[in-house]
Amino acid sequence: MPVADGADPRATPLEVGDVAADFVLPDGERNEIRHSDYTAGRAAVVVFFPWAFSSVCTAELCGVRDRMPELSNDAAATVAISCDAPASLRELTRQQGLPYPVLSDHWPHGQVASAFGVFDPALGAAMRATYVLDADRVVRWRVLNAVPDARDVDDYVRVLGTL
Numbered sequence: 001m002p003v004a005d006g007a008d009p010r011a012t013p014l015e016v017g018d019v020a021a022d023f024v025l026p027d028g029e030r031n032e033i034r035h036s037d038y039t040a041g042r043a044a045v046v047v048f049f050p051w052a053f054s055s056v057c058t059a060e061l062c063g064v065r066d067r068m069p070e071l072s073n074d075a076a077a078t079v080a081i082s083c084d085a086p087a088s089l090r091e092l093t094r095q096q097g098l099p100y101p102v103l104s105d106h107w108p109h110g111q112v113a114s115a116f117g118v119f120d121p122a123l124g125a126a127m128r129a130t131y132v133l134d135a136d137r138v139v140r141w142r143v144l145n146a147v148p149d150a151r152d153v154d155d156y157v158r159v160l161g162t163l
Contacts, residue, residue, distance in 0.1 A: 013117035013129065013144055020046070020137045023112045025081065025103035028090025033101050036137075038077055043140075043163045044133045045071055045078040045156050048118050048126040052084045052092040056128075056150050063153040065098050070157045072100055078156075079103055083110050083125050118144065132159045 014020060024034045035044070047064060049057040061080055064071060071078040079101045082089060086104040093102045105112045105126065110119035113126040120127050130151055132141040141159040145151055 013127075014131065014139050014142065016139050016141065018139045020131065020133055020139060021115050022137065023115065025105055025112060026086050027101050027103055028086050028088075028093050030086050033079070033103060035079070038079065038101065039133075039135070040077075041135050042074070043076045043135055043160055044131075044137075045076065045160065046116070046131045046133060047078065047080040047151075048113055048116065048129040049080060049082050050120075050123060050125040050128060050147055052082055052088045056148060057082075058092070058096065060150055060153070061092070061098055061102070062096055064100065064156075065096065067153050067157060068099055071153075071160070075163070076160050081105050081112060081126060083113060083119070123147070130156065132156060132163075134163055 022036045024032050026032050049060060051057055064078060081103045083105045085106045089102045089104050113119035118127040118129040128145040128147055130143050131139055134140050140163060143151055
C-alpha cells in the first residue's frame with residue numbers, strides 16, 4: 001500500500017481483520033460523537049483526510065456527500081476525520097453542505113489517527129486513508145494513498161455492498 005511521504009515509519013496502519021478501537025471526537029460544533037453510538041450496529045466508512053479546504057480533500061469530501069444514500073443508511077454510516085481544529089471543520093462542513101459528521105482529531109493531536117496507524121507526524125496530519133469497518137469494528141477493507149492522490153468513492157460503495 002502506498003503511504004504518504006514522511007509518514008512515521010513506526011506507525012502501523014490497521015490491517016484487514018484488525019479491530020478498530022472505539023473513539024470519541026468533537027465535530028465542528030464541538031459536539032462529542034462516539035463512533036459506536038453513531039454507527040449503532042452498522043458498518044462504517046471512516047475517511048481520514050489531511051487538511052480542510054485543500055483541493056483534493058474538499059473534492060473527496062464532496063464526492064462522499066454526493067453518494068450519501070449509498071454510504072449512510074440503515075446498513076452503514078460514514079464519518080470523516082481530520083487533525084484540523086473544530087472551527088475549521090465547522091466552516092468546511094457549512095460551506096460544502098456536508099451531511100455527515102466531520103470530526104476533529106486536533107487534541108490530543110492525532111490521537112485517533114495514531115490509533116488507526118495513519119498519523120503522519122512530519123505533516124502534523126492524518127494520512128489520506130479510508131477504512132471500511134463491519135458492525136463489530138473489524139477492518140474489512142482499507143486504502144492508504146499518498147497526500148496528492150485522491151481516493152475513489154466507488155470503492156467504498158463496492159466494499160459496503162459485500163458486507
